[in-house]
Amino acid sequence: MLSTDDLRFFYALASQPSLSATARLLDVTPPSVTQRLQAIEDKLQLKLVNRHGRGMALTEEGQLLAERAHAILAEVEALHIALHEQRHELAGRLRVLAPMGFGSAHIAPLAAEFRTRHPGLSVELELSDRPNQRLHEGWDVVVHIGALRDSSLRQQVLARNRRFLCAAPAYLARHGTPRSMEELARHACLALRENDEDATRWKLLPPGASQYRTLRIDPPLASNDGRIIKQWVLDGYGIMLRSEWDVAAELRSGALRQVLPDHMLAEADIVALMPAHAQQRPLRTRRFIDFLKQEFTAPPWLLRGCDNHAPR
Structure with missing residues (x-):
């Protein structure tokens, strides 16, 4: 046998x-x-x-x-x-997909901590610069940032995440600080090409306006790696649109400054995606999502005092 x-x-x-x-x-x-x-x-x-x-x-x-x-x-x-x-213990394999930058900085350490708390569990974390193209590969949890077009997946918000326009003080000293979208259009606006989003369309809500306006940028520098874009901006090559989780430390230290802080930008919340058809999700999945939500109750990237976020 x-x-x-x-x-x-x-x-x-x-x-x-x-x-x-x-x-x-x-x-x-x-x-x-x-x-x-x-x-x-x-x-x-x-x-x-x-x-x-x-x-x-x-x-x-x-x-x-x-x-x-x-x-x-x-x-x-x-x-x-x-x-x-049956004994409320976690076992089996937890498969998690997350964006490259955010996953490396925030999901990877939490996944290791979760595994330490539940030794009967194994965790497989995969990071991708294009997670949108791999949503239906049998993951237990997909960590996603921003709006989602795919309605076949259920989502839970893990943390709020604002977005900012920012530049290095040296760039602003050389080229001036834009005061309007029209002035911004004449600056070097760098593009992060990720997922399937059009990285050259920036949507802003000017003060007093009732609808978002779209600025079509012509980026002199673009990359699919957020680390490269941020380093270019820190080196004074232009202005970028980035998530709070990625630039909060630099904004606190003064290495970066906000551009058009009175203009609102659509938020890009951190969410957990799961198959909508699953009637009874495994305990390991439910517990991991609860763990992430708890850890992100007060996100480490929270930048207090910045109020230019879109109304919900």
Whole structure:
């Protein structure tokens, strides 16, 4: 009779193009993979894999075993998690997707802390500069910043996050401080190209106006990495539009100054996204979201005294 270890081994083998690739995946020698496969075939008295050249192909029986192994292992994992959840313990794997910059600065340390508090849990955090393109890949939680067009996902606000126009004092000393959107349009406005947003359209609400106005910028410098944009601005190359979480420290220290502080910008809240169709979300998911909300009750990036945020 096959053990669950046999099923895990064969399911891993079935995901690879060759026995040598399986050996690399499992960090074992190729001969040990061959021996393990032979032992499973001997148990079943069936041929599971046909080898050809440096590759391999599953037989019909091997394909059936791989499919059933996946289902059985998923059931075993679900049973393991359910038994732990009966005692209100967290188990299983928590898969989290987050934006590159914010995820590195704020989600990564909290994910490690959450895992320390729940040793029966494993956490897999993946950071992406284009998380919008990967929302439906089976994540337990997707951390997202800003407006979301996809209505098939349920969202919970984790923290408020304002946005600011800012520049280095040296840039403003050389080029002057813009006092209106018309003056801003004549400045070097740098663009952060991320997700699917049009980075050259800045929307501002001037004082006394009832509707947002759009400024179309022509960026002399642009990048998909927020760290690069911020460094360019700190080096005095232009003006940027950035989230409070990313520039609060520099605004506090005076390394950056706000531009058009009396103009309102749409907020870009930090939210957790989950599949809307999930009737009963795993306890690990619910607890992790609650943990993030608690940790962000008083966000470390909160810049007090700056009131140029859009009305909700």
